[in-house]
Amino acid sequence: MMKDALAKSINTIAVKLSLQVGREKVMANMRKLGVTHLKKTCSLALGDQGMTPLEHLTNYAVFASGGLETHAYGIEAIYALQGRLLYSHVNDEPARKQLFDVKVVETLNTMMQAVVTSGTGKRAQLDYTHSVGKTGTSSNYRDAWFMGFTGQYVAGVWLGNDDFTPMARVTGGSFPAEAWHNFMVAAHDTDNIPTIPGLTAHPAQVAEQKRLQQAAAADSNVIRPAATPETVRDMSSATRRVLEKISRLLSGAPTLSPSDDRAQARALEIDEPKPNVADIEDDQAESVNDHPVD
Numbered sequence: 001m002m003k004d005a006l007a008k009s010i011n012t013i014a015v016k017l018s019l020q021v022g023r024e025k026v027m028a029n030m031r032k033l034g035v036t037h038l039k040k041t042c043s044l045a046l047g048d049q050g051m052t053p054l055e056h057l058t059n060y061a062v063f064a065s066g067g068l069e070t071h072a073y074g075i076e077a078i079y080a081l082q083g084r085l086l087y088s089h090v091n092d093e094p095a096r097k098q099l100f101d102v103k104v105v106e107t108l109n110t111m112m113q114a115v116v117t118s119g120t121g122k123r124a125q126l127d128y129t130h131s132v133g134k135t136g137t138s139s140n141y142r143d144a145w146f147m148g149f150t151g152q153y154v155a156g157v158w159l160g161n162d163d164f165t166p167m168a169r170v171t172g173g174s175f176p177a178e179a180w181h182n183f184m185v186a187a188h189d190t191d192n193i194p195t196i197p198g199l200t201a202h203p204a205q206v207a208e209q210k211r212l213q214q215a216a217a218a219d220s221n222v223i224r225p226a227a228t229p230e231t232v233r234d235m236s237s238a239t240r241r242v243l244e245k246i247s248r249l250l251s252g253a254p255t256l257s258p259s260d261d262r263a264q265a266r267a268l269e270i271d272e273p274k275p276n277v278a279d280i281e282d283d284q285a286e287s288v289n290d291h292p293v294d
Contacts, residue, residue: 003111007119009135011046018045032099033059034071047136056147057156060133063109064149066197067100106198113199116148123177124148126184129193129202133180135172142166146176151194153187153239155180187239 005013018026023040030038038049054072061070078087112132115121120135124146133148142164147156157176161167170176191208195201 003114006111006134007114009120009137014045015043029100033062035059053145053147053156053158056145057154060147060149060156061154062099063105063112064151064154064196065096066102067098067105069097069099102197109196109198112148113196120171120173121146121148121177123173124181124184126150126181128191128204129188130196130199131181131184132196132199133177135177137171137173140166141169141171144170144172144174144176146172146180148180149196150184150188151196153184155183155187157183183242186242187236189236189238 002013002017004010019042023044026044027038027040030036035051035055038044041048058070058072062068073089073093075087076089077085080086109132112134113130115134116125116131121133124131124133129150129152131148131150133146136145136147137143143158143160144167145156145158149155157179159167159170159176159179191205193202193205
């Protein structure tokens with residue numbers, strides 16, 4: 001079953017599917033997403049040619065929005081010294097196109113939910129809203145990431161060494177998924193989160209909305225406006241604080257120089273500590289000896 005294969009990162013199924021539907025169609029869909037540097041190879045479905053975290057997140061945002069065209073940007077608005085609005089991303093950018101059928105995207109989102117609920121990304125599961133995503137681990141543990149989204153935010157975590165040496169058996173379902181989970185917990189400051197396309201409302205959110213409605217009904221003298229879900233353009237103060245803290249930490253991090261000392265890399269692989277079986281139990285299905293799935 002495709003859903004189980006995606007959840008458990010079974011690479012062979014991904015390759016077989018790409019060959020069955022045709023790699024030309026796979027590349028055509030990637031071009032829709034704005035990815036044009038990929039080449040038709042037998043291992044295309046494994047991400048063998050590499051993508052940046054920003055490319056990943058931009059594409060995941062398409063699925064988070066129900067298939068709408070999405071482009072990464074860094075400027076919300078530009079004002080003149082007198083306060084006159086010169087540019088607004090919301091108003092001045094062209095309308096977003098529907099790249100993929102909504103029903104198809106909804107099916108994909110339910111498949112990615114299985115990654116979090118029963119697959120390699122279980123450490124990214126949240127107890128107050130739904131989360132979906134995908135883990136990835138490259139050959140010899142050199143790269144590990146988790147990319148995913150809630151109904152409010154799209155976020156990704158990549159871990160790796162600047163000198164391309166292997167990590168100590170770090171997989172996408174371990175530290176990256178945990179870091180993603182912790183960031184999302186800090187970033188969301190409300191239970192009133194939109195529902196991911198294709199999923200039903202999270203039970204915790206349903207219960208909270210019911211509680212608020214009952215409280216309002218009990219106090220008929222208080223007029224409470226209907227709760228409006230936050231939009232993707234909103235950024236909470238909690239999110240800003242987290243991002244500012246990450247920025248300060250990165251600015252104070254020491255600079256590393258890439259190294260071509262292969263002997264040192266091999267020594268690191270030999271001397272790395274043996275993993276605790278219990279620590280990697282949830283991630284053992286990930287194929288780390290092949291190219292990344294994502």
